[in-house]
Amino acid sequence: MKKRARRILTLLLAASMVLSMAGCQKRSNDDTATSTEQSAGSDSSSSDGSDAASTAETGTDTITFNRIPTPSDPTLVKGKADNKDLVVAYNADTTTLDPHCAGNSAAVNVLMPVMEQLVKYDENGELQPWLAESWEVLDDHSWEFHLRKGVKFHNGEEMKASDVVFSFTRATTDYAANVAYIMDMIDPDGLEIVDDYTVIVRTKVPFGAFLYYLPYIGASILSEKAYTEDEAYAIEHPVGTGPYVFQEYQKGEYTKYTKFDDYWGGEPACDTLTIRVIPDNNTRYIALETGEVDIAVGLSVNEMTQLENNPELMMATCPTTVFTTLNFNCAKAPFDNQTFRQALDYAINEEAIVQSVFRGSAQYTPGPVTPDSKYFYDGEPHCRYDVEKAKELLEESGVDLSQTFEIAVNENQTRIDEATIIQQQLAEVGIKTEINVMETAAYNEYITGSDKDMFFNGWGAVGFPDPDNNVYGPLHSSGIPENNVTDLSDPTLDDMLDRARALQDGDEREQLLYDIQKYIRDLTPFVTFENSTNIVGLQNYVEGFYAVPSSDQYYNFVSLVGQN
Amino acid sequence: MLRYSIKRLLQLIPVALGVSLIVFTLLHISPGDPVKLMMGENVSQEVLERTREAMGLNDPFVVQYLNYIKDVFLHFDLGESYATKQPVIEEILKCFPSTLKLTLVSMAVATVGGILLGVLSAVNQNKGIDSVINVLALLGISFPSFWLGLLLILLFSVQLGWLPSSGLEGWKGMILPCTVLSLQSIASLTRMTRSSMLDVIRQDYVRTAKAKGLSAAAVIFFHEIKNALIPIITTIGMDFGSLLGGAVLCETIFSIQGIGRLMVDSIKRRDYPVVQGCVIFIALACCLVNLAVDLLYMVIDPKLKKTKTEG
Numbered sequence: 079m080k081k082r083a084r085r086i087l088t089l090l091l092a093a094s095m096v097l098s099m100a101g102c103q104k105r106s107n108d109d110t111a112t113s114t115e116q117s118a119g120s121d122s123s124s125s126d127g128s129d130a131a132s133t134a135e136t137g138t139d140t141i142t143f144n145r146i147p148t149p150s151d152p153t154l155v156k157g158k159a160d161n162k163d164l165v166v167a168y169n170a171d172t173t174t175l176d177p178h179c180a181g182n183s184a185a186v187n188v189l190m191p192v193m194e195q196l197v198k199y200d201e202n203g204e205l206q207p208w209l210a211e212s213w214e215v216l217d218d219h220s221w222e223f224h225l226r227k228g229v230k231f232h233n234g235e236e237m238k239a240s241d242v243v244f245s246f247t248r249a250t251t252d253y254a255a256n257v258a259y260i261m262d263m264i265d266p267d268g269l270e271i272v273d274d275y276t277v278i279v280r281t282k283v284p285f286g287a288f289l290y291y292l293p294y295i296g297a298s299i300l301s302e303k304a305y306t307e308d309e310a311y312a313i314e315h316p317v318g319t320g321p322y323v324f325q326e327y328q329k330g331e332y333t334k335y336t337k338f339d340d341y342w343g344g345e346p347a348c349d350t351l352t353i354r355v356i357p358d359n360n361t362r363y364i365a366l367e368t369g370e371v372d373i374a375v376g377l378s379v380n381e382m383t384q385l386e387n388n389p390e391l392m393m394a395t396c397p398t399t400v401f402t403t404l405n406f407n408c409a410k411a412p413f414d415n416q417t418f419r420q421a422l423d424y425a426i427n428e429e430a431i432v433q434s435v436f437r438g439s440a441q442y443t444p445g446p447v448t449p450d451s452k453y454f455y456d457g458e459p460h461c462r463y464d465v466e467k468a469k470e471l472l473e474e475s476g477v478d479l480s481q482t483f484e485i486a487v488n489e490n491q492t493r494i495d496e497a498t499i500i501q502q503q504l505a506e507v508g509i510k511t512e513i514n515v516m517e518t519a520a521y522n523e524y525i526t527g528s529d530k531d532m533f534f535n536g537w538g539a540v541g542f543p544d545p546d547n548n549v550y551g552p553l554h555s556s557g558i559p560e561n562n563v564t565d566l567s568d569p570t571l572d573d574m575l576d577r578a579r580a581l582q583d584g585d586e587r588e589q590l591l592y593d594i595q596k597y598i599r600d601l602t603p604f605v606t607f608e609n610s611t612n613i614v615g616l617q618n619y620v621e622g623f624y625a626v627p628s629s630d631q632y633y634n635f636v637s638l639v640g641q642n
Numbered sequence: 643m644l645r646y647s648i649k650r651l652l653q654l655i656p657v658a659l660g661v662s663l664i665v666f667t668l669l670h671i672s673p674g675d676p677v678k679l680m681m682g683e684n685v686s687q688e689v690l691e692r693t694r695e696a697m698g699l700n701d702p703f704v705v706q707y708l709n710y711i712k713d714v715f716l717h718f719d720l721g722e723s724y725a726t727k728q729p730v731i732e733e734i735l736k737c738f739p740s741t742l743k744l745t746l747v748s749m750a751v752a753t754v755g756g757i758l759l760g761v762l763s764a765v766n767q768n769k770g771i772d773s774v775i776n777v778l779a780l781l782g783i784s785f786p787s788f789w790l791g792l793l794l795i796l797l798f799s800v801q802l803g804w805l806p807s808s809g810l811e812g813w814k815g816m817i818l819p820c821t822v823l824s825l826q827s828i829a830s831l832t833r834m835t836r837s838s839m840l841d842v843i844r845q846d847y848v849r850t851a852k853a854k855g856l857s858a859a860a861v862i863f864f865h866e867i868k869n870a871l872i873p874i875i876t877t878i879g880m881d882f883g884s885l886l887g888g889a890v891l892c893e894t895i896f897s898i899q900g901i902g903r904l905m906v907d908s909i910k911r912r913d914y915p916v917v918q919g920c921v922i923f924i925a926l927a928c929c930l931v932n933l934a935v936d937l938l939y940m941v942i943d944p945k946l947k948k949t950k951t952e953g
Contacts, residue, residue, distance in 0.1 A: 171899070173725040173726045174726060181680060181681055252696075255681065255692070256680070256681055258686065258689045259686065259689075262686065329737065331809070331897075354808075355897060356808055356897040357903075358894055361795070361896070364796070364800055364807045367800055368799050368803065370807060517674075519910060520672065522674065523673045524673065560678065560687055
């Protein structure tokens with residue numbers, strides 16, 4: 079009884095939060111006296127039709143992102159006494175030092191100072207030549223790369239076309255299963271050395287977005303010599319072309335690097351780099367506050383205010399490409415009923431939920447392509463919350479509402495909060511639900527099964543701005559049941575996704591991706607909630623850092639201001 | 643005593659077998675797919691299936707268990723971690739020194755502190771100092787360690803800037819983690835010592851010792867503490883086991899890579915071999931500590947030696 083009373087109290091509280099959010103939509107953003115990039119948040123235009131009027135009350139609340147941090151008060155910048163040693167704190171330990179086994183962000187994070195790829199994203203998310211100076215598209219599945227000359231590996235060897243072929247071949251073996259989802263697209267037999275500095279790479283099938291996947295850890299260029307002479311040693315002592323040379327890895331504690339004097343891009347700014355593992359958010363923030371670390375990655379909304387109020391610290395934020403969804407089991411009645419799914423969408427006020435749960439630390443995304451990604455479709459009313467319309471659609475769908483549906487969620491507090499509010503909002507239109515919280519590993523297995531109703535999911539951890547990863551993986555029918563957990567099998571959508579993947583970037587692909595987003599919204603295999611934000615805390619004497627969408631960050635060109 | 647030790651060491655085999663069977667079964671019936679967790683999102687069906695097959699996860703449960711037992715007992719091989727591909731024993735040995743250092747120092751602090759406070763409290767029974775120590779001991783047992791750890795970090799690292807907030811390097815780095823970890827043991831040892839001492843203080847031989855004119859200090863050290871030691875050592879032995887496995891919170895707050903954290907991380911990843919290895923390792927360590935405690939009993943109390951070696 080007591081438990082029940084508490085649950086009801088929680089619900090009331092949650093409901094009142096949502097109502098109060100609706101009351102004060104235009105929350106002012108904290109002033110950040112810096113060059114800011116506005117997120118592509120949108121005005122919900124009412125040009126689109128009847129139901130738009132009701133969505134106006136939810137409004138939109140754009141979040142200001144601040145990718146490049148600057149000190150709030152430059153006169154307070156004191157510098158670091160021993161200012162050539164950069165120390166970074168990350169929230170998880172790597173499981174490997176081999177880029178071809180790097181299946182998680184922690185691994186990417188410790189390998190990026192050592193490893194480089196043919197192309198790279200700059201601070202604006204634009205693709206830039208990197209180890210490849212230029213490239214030509216030969217046909218819809220072949221690319222010819224012209225390599226930069228004079229690039230040295232840490233073992234002194236020069237990077238040549240043979241290293242590229244070696245690296246990509248190794249990345250397509252069974253050993254590299256952790257990076258297979260991208261590297262498997264490369265046809266190992268199609269790799270061709272034209273001369274020492276020219277190489278042709280082919281994909282197995284036409285794949286227009288291929289280049290946008292290449293700044294990927296699995297596509298790093300490794301020294302062929304180092305990895306063939308003593309592979310076992312190289313696996314634990316990675317050899318790449320990056321500005322920092324790997325020195326030492328201490329499990330669960332740190333990874334240490336020294337600068338690479340022969341780096342092709344000029345001498346790195348710091349003598350040493352140390353990436354420490356501090357799993358607890360609080361402890362990581364405290365290590366920043368006490369000056370034990372220069373950069374603390376992966377902070378949460380709880381540390382945001384503290385960061386903003388401390389003049390000796392700075393904050394960098396960047397929207398990720400990760401989006402959270404409440405998925406519907408499209409293969410099971412009544413969720414196989416499209417009208418019913420749409421009714422659910424109208425019954426849930428996704429945008430207000432994101433605002434009340436994330437308190438301005440994450441933005442609402444109306445679909446799988448997040449607002450800061452390429453080809454984000456900004457045309458439709460984003461959040462179509464309309465209780466009356468929802469009731470109408472429910473009636474039309476003819477679904478029996480006497481049953482209780484399940485909302486499954488893993489042990490993630492923000493998702494549990496979201497589920498609680500959803501439960502309340504669905505109750506308003508007469509849909510009964512129960513929330514089932516599960517341990518994460520068990521949950522991951524549960525959602526690939528077939529006996530599920532509604533359940534949370536997150537997707538898009540790679541952090542590349544191209545939308546392909548966010549629409550293809552979770553929705554193409556070939557991904558059932560491991561990736562496409564909604565079990566949605568729609569031939570029209572499959573066809574559109576296949577075409578979008580094969581097309582080279584351009585107007586046609588852009589239009590197709592807009593159509594895909596509209597079509598997905600109409601299908602409603604899920605409703606989308608937040609697009610999370612990376613929050614990085616830094617000492618005010620850190621220069622040259624910019625936050626990126628993936629949770630692993632990039633420290634290669636960071637320098638530290640000396641003492642005044 | 644040697645025969646007794648050998649007998650006890652042989653008993654480790656069924657313990658290890660039993661523990662491994664329980665952990666293996668629990669892990670395999672708990673939901674969660676290690677391959678999926680290892681590979682992350684967007685892995686194709688075939689790759690997943692190929693990896694499962696290669697890792698032997700598609701074999702029947704009994705086959706998997708027998709293979710595991712065969713490797714462990716015939717080749718002393720705990721297997722390879724799914725996540726890092728490193729031998730499990732290496733993973734454990736990399737993490738064990740931190741945990742051992744943390745546990746031993748904390749245990750030493752707890753033993754000295756707990757016995758001192760307990761004796762002090764017992765000798766001054768029902769006086770002011772006794773009440774103060776009792777209240778402190780109650781607080782010590784009640785404080786959750788993660789909360790205390792964060793408060794101590796806030797005070798000594800953030801406000802005063804005296805001690806590092808994380809890690810276990812140097813004597814300075816050990817102060818906070820060891821304080822946090824030993825506090826509960828100090829408290830429980832204080833209470834145990836106090837009650838055990840109070841039992842002894844009322845014994846006839848103590849009265850005799852006092853009557854024959856021994857100084858108060860001599861009575862406490864040579865007659866009271868010595869006789870009160872048995873339950874105290876039992877507590878130390880039990881605490882040692884719980885410290886060894888229970889350092890998880892402390893290791894997380896202070897970012898120390900010890901066995902506790904390794905085990906929790908591995909459970910989250912469903913890294914079966916590492917979890918099994920850690921549990922067996924800790925179980926054996928606890929057995930060994932208990933054996934040491936039993937042997938210590940005999941050194942302290944010759945009566946026990948007689949019964950144990952005969953029986």
